[in-house]
Amino acid sequence: MPDSVDLGVASALPVAGVSALQALRGLGPVIGRRILVTGASGGVGRYAVQLGALAGAHVVAAVGSPERGAGLTELGAAEVVVGLDNVTEPVFGVLENVGGALLAQAYGLLADGGIVQSIGHASGGSTMIDFEAIRHLGSRMRIEAYRLDWAFGPDLAYLLQLLDQGRLDPQIGWRGSWDRVAEAAAALLERRIRGKAVLDVT
Structure with a gap:
């Protein structure tokens, strides 16, 4: 990483x-x-x-x-x-x-x-x-x-490299605390988020 x-x-x-x-x-x-x-x-x-x-x-x-x-x-x-x-x-x-x-x-x-x-x-x-x-x-x-090949360690490493180089945008459309999970789920289901939602666990 x-x-x-x-x-x-x-x-x-x-x-x-x-x-x-x-x-x-x-x-x-x-x-x-x-x-x-x-x-x-x-x-x-x-x-x-x-x-x-x-x-x-x-x-x-x-x-x-x-x-x-x-x-x-x-x-x-x-x-x-x-x-x-x-x-x-x-x-x-x-x-x-x-x-x-x-x-x-x-x-x-x-x-x-x-x-x-x-x-x-x-x-x-x-x-x-x-x-x-x-x-x-x-x-x-x-x-x-298409079926996901679960032995995807090398693929994930490649994507992390692109991310590190600034060549890939992770497209995080929402980020918040874990206790806002219901809010994040509703926003995703209602298609109000472009990209991914990330929940921070602290």
Whole structure:
């Protein structure tokens, strides 16, 4: 643990930061390629935008409303879009955090050989993909269900290094004492926090 990194700040890295890193790695080399991050305003999404940009990708950050897109350009997003209807060019890969109908729509945006890393299911909805309708787009697109590799010590160390170097923003949107846990939980559930909430235990 670098001496310059606050423990509370470091606590925001797992599991969201590690998930974003591992899923991004699952896409393969992304330098100079277009990648799509859905749910980009969430915990995993904000790390995915930053790490994708650091890896040299052209990051398209998709959010549910204009307000949720605030600050994503500063994190490295080349484009910020509300929904996917305005994404007109194919993407090499997708880091998908929403699930449901959006997962199906994102799959239809893949270039031939592209990959969707299905990370989260924030929508709670089911996904139906009409393969007959979209198979003309390419024959080698695929969806992979992301699973966290729990042997993530080296990945966490790498993220801590980026944090120490000032190259990664932990995106802590709320921080307070442990006795304010109900307040933090309510703010998260009501989507009033951009990024992570950190509780200090003293």
